[in-house]
Amino acid sequence: MRILIPLMLTLFSSTAALASEKTGAEDILGAGRQFMEAFAETQAGKGFDADYTLGSLDPRLALAPCPDGGIDVAFSSDPWKTTQPSLMVSCQGERPWRMYLSVALDIYGDALVAARPLSRGDRVTEAMVATDRVVVNAIRRGAITDTDNLLGLEMKRPVNAGTPFTPDLVTAPDAVARGDHVMITARNGSFAVKTRGKALANARVGEQVLVENLSSARKIRARVTGPGQVEITM
Structure with a gap:
């Protein structure tokens, strides 16, 4: 026993040290x-x-x-x-x-929600927007929290009152519409010539649209750069 007890105590203390x-x-x-x-x-x-x-x-x-x-x-x-x-x-x-x-x-955070039922094609105004406390990470596409990123956009589909605005619900409206008179800018480096034209289709900023040059009656494809503005590269 004089030998076993110290040995057992040594084994026990070693095991406890390893566990700790x-x-x-x-x-x-x-x-x-x-x-x-x-x-x-x-x-x-x-x-x-x-x-x-x-x-x-x-x-x-x-x-x-x-x-x-x-x-x-x-x-x-x-x-x-x-x-x-x-x-x-x-x-x-x-x-x-x-x-x-x-x-x-x-x-939980403040997010922008529809103040009333909205229809497809509605342009978002301040009267259509309210603020509510929502579980923002439950909205997988991300809630819009800044009105600057929402006002003036167009609804892509109808929503009920209280629905949080998300990027997939809205889109930028058409910058030109079929029949609109537009300013055509023909650009070559720093040199640019402007003439009037007519849009032959609807298009948003950044999209290509067919326009008619009112001076030559020539139809050309141009890129929309802003409301009523299109550009071609010479």
């Missing part, structure tokens, strides 16, 4: 909470509220030890496009490892 050096579930959850708290604090400074719940881990989890402050945490998917992102937790120690931790995340 492992990275366990609580270490990973703690790193995840610290990361999410920092994220929520950053968003609060921008006017958003972030509510989150971390997923669970097997309490028996035991990974290689990670130096103090060595656990890295980052989103593995865009938290602004899903309410179920995940965290990639990793360590670059002598025995590197990586794992994923699930998160349920709601980011």
